[in-house]
Amino acid sequence: MPTGEGYLRSLARHYGTGVYPVNFQDEAATKPAMDAWANKNTGGRIKKAPARYDRRDTFSVLNAVYFASAWNVPFDPADTSEMPFTTADGTQVSVPTMSGIQELASARGTGSQAVDLPYAEGFVMRLVLPDSGDAGTGAQDFADAARALDAAAPSPTQLYLPQWDQKSSFDLRRVFAGLGLQEMLETETDFNSIQHGLKITQAGQAANITVAEKGTVAAAVTQINARAVSGAAPRDEIRFDRPFLYEIVHVETGLPLFMGKVSDPR
Incomplete structure (x- = not known):
């Protein structure tokens, strides 16, 4: 096409x-x-x-x-340790968790807190932590966090972040x-x-x-x-799925060289 x-x-x-x-x-x-x-x-x-x-x-x-x-400030692997993490259904599990103190922009809003963790090349990972265990869809949380973090000044922040x-x-x-x-x-x-x-x-x-x-x-x-679909050129279809006749024709003279009938192609 x-x-x-x-x-x-x-x-x-x-x-x-x-x-x-x-x-x-x-x-x-x-x-x-x-x-x-x-x-x-x-x-x-x-x-x-x-x-x-x-x-x-x-x-x-x-x-x-x-x-x-890479992170703007990498986490020290020596500070990574197993820490508890509570899943959405209330189950507590143990997961490798990174930790460190960094100068980060953070903000607390109604029902959540957020932080921007910067990368070295002009990107950040924006993390939003709802106060309840259910993170929901996050669309409104991220919109609120963006406005709050734009106005937040970086300050020393202890961060605990699981690997995933x-x-x-x-x-x-x-x-x-x-x-x-x-x-x-x-x-x-x-x-x-x-x-x-x-x-x-x-x-x-x-x-x-x-x-x-x-x-x-x-x-x-x-x-x-x-x-x-609708734009495809229409095509005729014929299925040879029942007995049929055939002939082999010399085009210039129209002379049939072979002719026959196929009743069972096996």
Whole structure:
């Protein structure tokens, strides 16, 4: 399927990339190529493209995010020790916990406290700790924390932070549906600038993060697969699934060289 010129220009201008022509019917070649792209662009942290492969698709867009940075002030491994951690269901477990005193911007709001833990390259990890055991969705907490931390001056802060290594993989179509993006999932016209009649068929995301004394490494790949549905050229179909006749014809003269009937192809 041809790709829209305007979309190609946007890819080149804003993302420094283009499209890679592939044969989706050839899964043995195309799926490993997608997996290799995900592996390369996440530093090997995500080995496979996250969305389910379907030979009927005509388009797949992949986006990768890779982050690796050291803390501005690393934690001393000698200060890491097993400490209790209470899970959301009230169970207490013992986990490796880093600790240290740093000059950090911190703030306490209604129902939570927050701190910005800086990396060396102009990033911070914003940590929000609700007073209750249930962290909820966090959207409003992060908005409130951002406003409070913008006004907070750094001060000596004793921080206890567990190490963690998390992985996740999920179906993004369900997320989109939950957000009310039903029109985006059902449209066969809104993505015409990419391919005529394009409709989203699968969407997936895989992500992982490792947080330790030296810093953080994180990676994510988002993939949205689509298929040209209404825009695909109509094709006639005939199935030879019952007895049929045949002949082999010399085109120039129309002379049949062979003719016959297939009643049972076994």
